[in-house]
Structures are given as structure tokens and as C-alpha cells.
Amino acid sequence: MENLLRKGVTEAIRSLYNVSVNDDLLQIQKTRKEFTGDLTLVAFPLTRISHKSPELTAKDIGEFLTQHVEAVSGFNVIKGFLNVIISSGEWAKQLKIISEQKEYGSVSTGPDASVIVIEYSSPNTNKPLHLGHIRNNLLGYSLSRICSTAGNKIIRTNIVNDRGIHICKSMVAWQLYANGATPASTGMKGDHFVGDYYVLFEKNYREQSEALVDAGSTPEEARDNAPLMLAARQMLLKWEAGDEETVKLWNMMNSWVYEGFDVTYKALGVEFDKIYYESDTYKTGKELVLRSLAEGQLIRKDDGSVWIDLSDDKLDQKLLLRSDGTAVYITQDLGTAVIRYNDYHFDRHIYVVGNEQNYHFQVLALTLLRMGYKWAAGLLHFSYGMVELPEGRMKSREGKVVDADDLIDEMTATARTMSQELGKLGGYSDTEKENICRKIGLGALKYFILKVDPKKNMTFNPAESIDFNGNTGPFIQYTYARIRSVLKKAGETGISFGGENYDDLIPNPKEINVIKLLNDFPSLVKEAASELSPALIANYLYDLAREFNQFYHDFSILGEENKKVRDFRLRLSALMGTVLEKGLWLLGIEAPERM
RNA sequence: GGUUCCGUAGCUCAGUUGGAUAGAGCAACAGCCUUCUAAGCUGUGGGUCGCGCGUUCGAGUCGCGCCGGAAUCACCA
Incomplete structure (x- = not known):
């Protein structure tokens, strides 16, 4: 129009x-x-x-x-x-046109579509996922759906940070304190089990450091010389040297964590096309650094450590290999990027990573460019804001986090309570009820997180549970369920629709408002893809649902006696259902048939 | 201190490439179920868009300078 x-x-x-x-x-x-x-x-x-x-x-x-x-x-x-x-009649014609389109809002992926790698999640294997990871996973997954719907070829990927000093901390603590306990022997979820040893390490390490300070050490010396830290460093060296027993322990503990992660990913409903492991890619990273050093792009200091000097780009010198030859975080990211480019020849590579790593990604892209990789210009850090608690940021070292599994369970439980209080879902089996409550609880959680501008920090107050009324996921899901209910009833009473032409039909103002908004959907998907913003979709869906609810409140659909008008309203409702469902899908939210 | 990001109603957030009188939800109050699902609909109150200057016919939006907050500047990841 x-x-x-x-x-x-x-x-x-x-x-x-x-x-x-x-x-x-x-x-x-x-x-x-x-x-x-x-x-x-x-x-x-x-x-x-x-x-x-x-x-x-x-x-x-x-x-x-x-x-x-x-x-x-x-x-x-x-x-x-x-x-x-x-003229009002134009809108009726417009409804017919768009509701007859296949895959309304989607751009089909052509042979020359851009190839976009999206990395998200990227967990460390020393602790379970928390609310911050939830934001990451939801953003990444939603972006992958939005970009793919806008016609790009998407590869969803994950880098599992499965090696490094932090993993060694959990391993050391387990060796020292676990007495051979396992997730199976304690009945715990594997990631939580391992995470507890990480927290235990940090607690005892802090105590050891404090004791050393009391005995006369400076705080720096104390941090470096505490027995637990020495043990963790030793463990890392042994791991990189391929020490059999260390690698065995590492494999065992990681496998516990992966079992736990799988459960959480499944509950969240996110997936990946290809998973990379840092333990596989860090070696490529080391080779790259050494080769680049030989080519003269890097500096080796007297102690043997390797650096890149980015002071020409207004950044500092940055460490790429430690003096003992072990890899740091960025070493593996260099390797991972090169491996991925060889695998996919991407046009763009989106890293969904928190804004605390802005500096890291600046350095990463610049370093790869210095090393001669032109494609590094296509690396994009999708930098999102932190999730904070009312008392400040979450601290996993101290165990002060909102656990992902707990939160998902709580959301489902809230949905269950509300459903009971409102007297919904009569006639459904317990399994069906549970399934719907899970969709609603997750819908509330996902919408709550995705509706806010990704780059802004957000506050989550555990004391005030996430709303189910107003500008929320369940509101949109509810609108969808109402539509499904009407369409189902139409089917049961033998009313079919879509057969009329609307050339001389004048829609009422509420109907026109709804059609206008529905008409915006394709351009909104494109904008969300170019802006990389699920929040645009979320806020659009809310406006859409609100507008439809007004129409639904003011006019009867099935009770309308004029057949042509009834047909038109059913068609409007059906298209609304399709767009709501697809919009929710873009956010990774399921649309229940009933609620 | 350098760099980056944020600052809109009591709270949580929207606000299109600069456009008309800045919008929602929550919370508060008042209404609406004999009718397709009331997780809904309608109404009332609530604002120095952090502050100032500039660009423009026009600034919440762009530029500069302050103020306030966050992140980062590790041989952590």
C-alpha cells in the first residue's frame, strides 16, 4: 500500500x-x-x-x-x-491478497543468499547455565530464525569452552574433595554437580589466599602462590601435555556437564547445526600464532610470551601465548574463526557474546586482519547487555546466580498455578496440561527477555515473578489460542471460509487497523534481520495482538449473520493466527492451541 | 585515566531513515462475562525524554560539552 x-x-x-x-x-x-x-x-x-x-x-x-x-x-x-x-474497500482487497500468499513474511533462500554463521551459547564446562546464558541462547536462536526467514543461509554454531584454567579448578577440587562421588552416586544433574566443585574451589582458594596474606604475603603473591592455584596451573600444563590421567579425568567431568547441558538446551528449545570444542581448535590457534610470529607480524618477549601490538589502532599490546607456551582465550578464538571460515566460507560471522567482551572482539578481528585474513572484516560482535539482579551483577564464583534450570521450572510452575486458578484446561490429561503450561511458562520467560533492546542491560528481580498479563508472551499466546478456538468451532459447525470476494465490502475501523498491521509483517521481518533485533518482532506482535483483541471484543465473528462479512472476519482471524504463530516462532516461542 | 555502551512515568520498557499534542504494560482507582476463552476489553490519574549548547522549517532521535551509571583496558574466560 x-x-x-x-x-x-x-x-x-x-x-x-x-x-x-x-x-x-x-x-x-x-x-x-x-x-x-x-x-x-x-x-x-x-x-x-x-x-x-x-x-x-x-x-x-x-x-x-x-x-x-x-x-x-x-x-x-x-x-x-x-x-x-x-478507501476502506482497498483494505479488504489487501487482506485477500496477503492471506493468499504462501509463507507470508518469508524471503526464500536463493542460491546467492548470504551465508551467515551465528555463534551463541558458548558455555564454559565448569558450571551450569544461568540467566545470562539464557539471554544469550534466546537471542542467538531467535536471530538465527529471523535471519533465515529474511532469506539468508544460516549456520547455527556453538563453541564449547571445554579447556583452560577454569576447568582445571573444578577438576582439582573434585580430586581433593569428592571422594569419588559422581552425579549418579549423588543423584545430581551433571553440570550442577561439577559447578559445585568450581564454587568450592573458589571458596577454599579465597581462604588460602587470605591465610597467606595474614602470614605476611602481598595480595598478589598470595593469589599466585595459594596451593590450590598452583595445583590448577599444574593441572593445565599436564592437560596441554596430554597427560593420560588428566585427560581421562577431564573427559569424565566434561561428559557429566554435557549431559546436564543437553537437558537445559532441550528445555529452552535451542539447537545447533555444528558444535566446535575449544580443545580441538586451540591448537590451530597456537599454530596460527607461531606462523604469524615467524612472518614477523607478532612480537616475542624475553620470557617467551607472544604478543600482538595494536597500538597503531589505538589499542594496546595483547597477549596471544603465555610464556610457558600455553594458549589463552583469544588463541583458540583465532583458531576457531579460521576453521569456521574454511568450513563455510561465510559472508558474515555473528558472535552473540555479552558486551563485557567488546574489547576482546575488537582485538580478535584486528588480529585476524593483521594476519592477512580479509574475511575477518565480516566478523560481527553482537554485543548484548548484562542481566543484573537488583543487588547488582550475578557472580558465579560466589554461586550468586539465577540458575537456568530452576528458573524454567519456576516459570512452568507459575503457569500451572495460574491455569488452575483461572479454571482453564478442563478436559485435558495431565500430560497435555503440563505440556501447555511449559509452553506458557517458557513463553513468558522468552518474551520477557527478548522484548527489550538487546544492547541494553536489563534487571531481573527474582522476588517479582515475570508477568503473565499485559505486554507479555502469554498475552500473545492467548490471542492465538482464542483464534484457534474460533477456527476450530467454525470447522465443527461446518462453516468454511475464504470463498467470497470482498470487492464491495467495507471493513469497519477495527478491522482496518488489524489489516494495516498485518500488512507490515514482511517489512518488519526484514528490518529485524537488518537491525538484528528480536525486540522489534516482540513489540510488533504485542501491538498486533492488542489490536486484534479490540476487534475480537467489539465484534462477533461466528455470530455475524452477513455471510460475506463472516467469511471476511474468519479470513482475517486466520491470517492473524498465522502471523502470530510465525512471529512467535521467530522468537523461539511456541503457540498453544488452547490455554 | 583511555575506550565502548546506557540514562524516557513510581517500576519494567517502546518510540521507524530527525516529523504533528512522547506511548504501552505493571502497580493504584473505577467499570465490562446469559453472547466465539475475562491470561481479555474500556476509562482515570501519572513526564523538566539526565543537564546545557549547537545543526534544522522541525530534536527523545543528529553533533559537541558536562552529570550519573555499567562494562572493559589480566600470562582470567
Whole structure:
């Protein structure tokens, strides 16, 4: 509809002023509610062409449109704004057109589509997932669906940080304190089991450091010389040297963690096409660094450590290999990036990683470019904000976190309580009820997280549970369930729809509002993909559902006696259902048939 | 201190490439179920868009400077 108007205005200007107008001078937007009209042309930029006042320019164009464009039934001019009125019947035709499109809102993936690798999740194998990881996983997964729906070829990937000093900490603590206990022997989920030893390590390490300080050490010396830290360092050296017993322990503990992660990923509903392990990629990283050192792009210091000097790019020198030859975090990321490029020849590589690592990703891309990898220009750090608690940020070292598994369980439990209180889901089996409550609880959680602008920090208050009313996931799910219910009833009573033509049908204002919003869906998906913002989808769905609920409240669908109108409303409802379901899908949220 | 990000109603958040009188939800209060699901709908109150200057016909949006908060600048990841 907007394009139609754009064309009309271009023609108007050519005819009136004998100029072909540059498209970005045509500012067309939706008419604000307080004014009459559907679409508004801002006339100020056009005064340069018309050499008339904005009001007169708007009036000229308005008159031309009314005469020459069939869909335009009238106009008004307020200040420099030309409010164009689209004849109501056009919207009915528009509904028919879009509801007959296959895969409305999707762009099919052609042979020359961009290849985008999206990395998200990226857990450490020393502790279970918490709320921060949930935000990461939900953003990454939703982005993958949005970008793929916008026509890109997507590879969802994960890098498992399965090696390094932090893993050794859990291993050391287990050796010292576990007496051979396992997840099986304690009945614990594997990731939680291992995480407890990590927390135990940190606790005892802190005590040891404090004792050393009391005995006269400086805090730095104490941190370096505490027996637990020495043991962890020793463990890391043995691991990198391939010590059999160490590797065996490492394998065993990681396998416990993976079993736990699988459960959490499944509960969250996220998936990956390809998983990389740091323990596989860090060696490539070391080779890259050594080769680049030989080629003279890097510096080796007297103690043997290897650095890159990025001071020309206003950054510091950055360590790439320790003096003892072991790899640091960025070493493996260099290796991983090169391996991935060889695997997929991506056009873009999106890293979904928190904003605390902004510096890291600046260094990563620059280092790869210095090493001669031109494609590193396609690396993009999707930097999202932290999830904070009312008392500040979460601290996994101290065990002060909102655990992912706990939170998912709590959300489902809340959904269950509400469902009971509201007397819903009568006639369903316990399994069916549980399934629906899980969808709703997760819907509330996912929407809560995805509706906020990714780059902003967000606060989560565990004391106030996430809402199920208002601007929430369940609100949108509920709207969907209502529609399903109507359509089901239509089927049961033998009412079919979609057979009428709406050429002479004049929709009411509520219906027109709904159609206008539905009409925006494809451009919204594109925008969400280019802006990389699930929040745009979330907020759009809310507006959409709210608008539909008003219509639903004010008018009867199945009770409508005029067959043509009833057909039209069913069609409107069906399209609404499709768009809501697809929109929720883009966010990784399931749409229940009933709730 | 350097760099990056954020600051909109009591709280949580929207606010299109700069456009008209800045919007939702929650919380509070008042209404609406004999009718397709009330997890819904309607209404009331609530604002120095952190502060200032500039660019512009027009600034919550762009630029500069302050103020406040966060992250980072590790031989941690």
C-alpha cells in the first residue's frame, strides 16, 4: 500500500512540477491516530522542488492523488503534512491478497543468499547455565530464525569452552574433595554437580589466599602462590601435555556437564547445526600464532610470551601465548574463526557474546586482519547487555546466580498455578496440561527477555515473578489460542471460509487497523534481520495482538449473520493466527492451541 | 585515566531513515462475562525524554560539552 502511494506521489510530482523526484525525499509514514487518514506524506522536503509553501505543495499532490490513484479516496492537509485517505474497500482487497500468499513474511533462500554463521551459547564446562546464558541462547536462536526467514543461509554454531584454567579448578577440587562421588552416586544433574566443585574451589582458594596474606604475603603473591592455584596451573600444563590421567579425568567431568547441558538446551528449545570444542581448535590457534610470529607480524618477549601490538589502532599490546607456551582465550578464538571460515566460507560471522567482551572482539578481528585474513572484516560482535539482579551483577564464583534450570521450572510452575486458578484446561490429561503450561511458562520467560533492546542491560528481580498479563508472551499466546478456538468451532459447525470476494465490502475501523498491521509483517521481518533485533518482532506482535483483541471484543465473528462479512472476519482471524504463530516462532516461542 | 555502551512515568520498557499534542504494560482507582476463552476489553490519574549548547522549517532521535551509571583496558574466560 505504501509502495502504491509512493508511485502515485512520484507521478504527481512529475506531472505537477516536471521533475522526477529522488525516492528518499518521499517521506511516507502512518498517519497518527489523532488525525484523519491512513498514510501521511511529509511535504517539507518537497518544497525545494515545488517552490511553494508546504501546505500548497501538499494540497497539489493530494488533489492529484485523489484524481489519479484509485485507492485514494480523499485527503487533508495539516501544516505540512498530507494525510491521505485510502478507501476502506482497498483494505479488504489487501487482506485477500496477503492471506493468499504462501509463507507470508518469508524471503526464500536463493542460491546467492548470504551465508551467515551465528555463534551463541558458548558455555564454559565448569558450571551450569544461568540467566545470562539464557539471554544469550534466546537471542542467538531467535536471530538465527529471523535471519533465515529474511532469506539468508544460516549456520547455527556453538563453541564449547571445554579447556583452560577454569576447568582445571573444578577438576582439582573434585580430586581433593569428592571422594569419588559422581552425579549418579549423588543423584545430581551433571553440570550442577561439577559447578559445585568450581564454587568450592573458589571458596577454599579465597581462604588460602587470605591465610597467606595474614602470614605476611602481598595480595598478589598470595593469589599466585595459594596451593590450590598452583595445583590448577599444574593441572593445565599436564592437560596441554596430554597427560593420560588428566585427560581421562577431564573427559569424565566434561561428559557429566554435557549431559546436564543437553537437558537445559532441550528445555529452552535451542539447537545447533555444528558444535566446535575449544580443545580441538586451540591448537590451530597456537599454530596460527607461531606462523604469524615467524612472518614477523607478532612480537616475542624475553620470557617467551607472544604478543600482538595494536597500538597503531589505538589499542594496546595483547597477549596471544603465555610464556610457558600455553594458549589463552583469544588463541583458540583465532583458531576457531579460521576453521569456521574454511568450513563455510561465510559472508558474515555473528558472535552473540555479552558486551563485557567488546574489547576482546575488537582485538580478535584486528588480529585476524593483521594476519592477512580479509574475511575477518565480516566478523560481527553482537554485543548484548548484562542481566543484573537488583543487588547488582550475578557472580558465579560466589554461586550468586539465577540458575537456568530452576528458573524454567519456576516459570512452568507459575503457569500451572495460574491455569488452575483461572479454571482453564478442563478436559485435558495431565500430560497435555503440563505440556501447555511449559509452553506458557517458557513463553513468558522468552518474551520477557527478548522484548527489550538487546544492547541494553536489563534487571531481573527474582522476588517479582515475570508477568503473565499485559505486554507479555502469554498475552500473545492467548490471542492465538482464542483464534484457534474460533477456527476450530467454525470447522465443527461446518462453516468454511475464504470463498467470497470482498470487492464491495467495507471493513469497519477495527478491522482496518488489524489489516494495516498485518500488512507490515514482511517489512518488519526484514528490518529485524537488518537491525538484528528480536525486540522489534516482540513489540510488533504485542501491538498486533492488542489490536486484534479490540476487534475480537467489539465484534462477533461466528455470530455475524452477513455471510460475506463472516467469511471476511474468519479470513482475517486466520491470517492473524498465522502471523502470530510465525512471529512467535521467530522468537523461539511456541503457540498453544488452547490455554 | 583511555575506550565502548546506557540514562524516557513510581517500576519494567517502546518510540521507524530527525516529523504533528512522547506511548504501552505493571502497580493504584473505577467499570465490562446469559453472547466465539475475562491470561481479555474500556476509562482515570501519572513526564523538566539526565543537564546545557549547537545543526534544522522541525530534536527523545543528529553533533559537541558536562552529570550519573555499567562494562572493559589480566600470562582470567
